[in-house]
Amino acid sequence: MLYLSRDDPELTQLVSDEKNRLNNTLNLIAAENHSPQSILEIMGSDFNTKTIEGYPGKRFHAGCAYVDRVENLAIERGKSLFGAEYINVQPHSGTSANLAVYFSALHIGDRVLAMSLPHGGHLSHGHPASITSKCFDFSHYEVNPETGLIDYDKIRDLAHSVKPKMIVAGASSYPRLIDYRRIAGIAKEVSAFLLADMAHLAGLVAAKVIPSPIPHCDFVTFTCYKTMMGGRGGVILCKKIHGRKIDKAVFPGCQGTSAVSLMAAKALIFKLAVEEKFISIQKKTIENARAMAMAFMKKGYRIISNGTDNHLIVIDLTSKDITGKSAENCLESVGIILNRNMVPEDAKKTGKVSGIRIGNGAVSARGMGKSHMRQIVDLIDIALMSPAKKDMLTEVKDGVLKLCQAFPINGSV
Ligand SMILES: Cc1ncc(COP(=O)(O)O)c(C=O)c1O
The missing domain is CATH 3.40.640.10 (Type I PLP-dependent aspartate aminotransferase-like (Major domain))
Structure with a gap:
């Protein structure tokens, strides 16, 4: 960022802030991933x-x-x-x-x-x-x-x-x-x-x-x-x-x-994409998504189609009495980044978004495995079940940071 820092310190700071955000949060957005540095x-x-x-x-x-x-x-x-x-x-x-x-x-x-x-x-x-x-x-x-x-x-x-x-x-x-x-x-x-x-x-x-x-x-x-x-x-x-x-x-x-x-x-x-590294990330992505779906179901969450065959899962939060938007906000506050998502039943109710979508591509690219997915599900569950308990949320935030530090992005892909 040699020339950018000379020309625009404000933008340089924003690039650095974004890098820190990526490094210190768990990215579960199904439409994102971490690209190789060469990309x-x-x-x-x-x-x-x-x-x-x-x-x-x-x-x-x-x-x-x-x-x-x-x-x-x-x-x-x-x-x-x-x-x-x-x-x-x-x-x-x-x-x-x-x-x-x-x-x-x-x-x-x-x-x-x-x-x-x-x-x-x-x-x-x-x-x-x-x-x-x-x-x-x-x-x-x-x-x-x-x-x-x-x-x-x-x-x-x-x-x-x-x-x-x-x-x-x-x-x-x-x-x-x-x-x-x-x-x-x-x-x-x-x-x-x-x-x-x-x-x-x-x-x-x-x-x-x-x-x-x-x-x-x-x-x-x-x-x-x-x-x-x-x-x-x-x-x-x-x-x-x-x-x-x-x-x-x-x-x-x-x-x-x-x-x-x-x-x-x-x-x-x-x-x-023909190299072993890419192929093993893709294999891991599916294994991780399955592990995460199982862990959520064990905790009583309603997973659309009861599982997954690919990199994503969709959770209907209706029975947990949480909207997709409030789940998205609560989880962002503890460093877990995902997006609210409509579930099929929402088609009948204008403006309703009852679920969240979770993708495993980015955390798999960072090198995390099935045990870490179960850890992430625990963290998500604690945050969603105790959105007003500051000490619990702080605990979750610490857990997220520890995972992020154990799996740095740079050099992982
Ligand atoms: C199924 C599908 N098609 C098309 C797109 C559009 O891609 P873009 O946002 O790059 O236009 C998306 C984006 O998320 C998608 O999920």
Whole structure:
């Protein structure tokens, strides 16, 4: 931070404060992770200066010899890592990637079937607040209220009545495996495209610790900063036949210039993702999530779907008489960072957020294991059950700090 401290001491202080915050809190946000230090380096590299439009060999500005090599590296490594026929590494985010897929394959007003937000879906899957719902006619499927699992027969019934041009499989807060093969069968019956949005799952898929949607789908999108640990940005994988339309939909359709430093970070994480270190973090992430789900259930918490197959769990706090927001605030005050989350039942009650979502990617990347997950559950339980007892909260805060100090971030990934 040599030059930053000279130019802007205030920002330098904020960077340092954020570093301390990260080091001294437990990050349980399912949509975050700690990236390898080399990812942070490449994201801040000289590639930030270069303005590019177009694709390697077909640019609209001069001086692209090295950035063409960067984008081609990301393309080759990404295709090989995921076994994909085609890849576009330019999307700025997961939402940009989804928009490009919609605009490549659909016409304005076309029907799309996706998972409802309170049941686990994402804003960019046709939520009323998202531009996606203003451009396309979304219908939504839900999980079974008793089991918390996707009801594939209901998706099939809905697909036959709605006749969508695209089905979206994928979620922000669905803790179970998705049967992509089954949804692909349904899509085929109604001649719909299938998009899998594996924003949360990409690292787990890359490490082959959960099944891949890629063989079953026309399009697959993901973000690079969740389980993938690769810095900001999004990626689109697709069948070769859709490649030209996808490229046009990304640039110039939905985006202008792309971020070369982020494409370089994508190339880097695609290289690191075949190494043992990355794979063992992904394995540990799932083991840890399961251990945490078990520990919460033993304490009487209601876990949506009674467990997890991936990196996250969703807890319904209704029976504990705590709202998602108050749990989020109480836990932040003791150094445990997570987010409030709707549970399926909240769909019926406007504005209600009854749960929290917990992700295990970041604590697993720090090296913590199953016994530490049980410790974290104890700490969360004490804090949530005694939000007004200052001495108890201080005890929890100390416990959090001890864990953080035992597992420093620097050098862990
Ligand atoms: C399933 C899913 N899709 C898309 C996105 C959007 O990603 P971004 O915020 O990078 O646009 C997210 C983000 O959390 C997500 O969970």
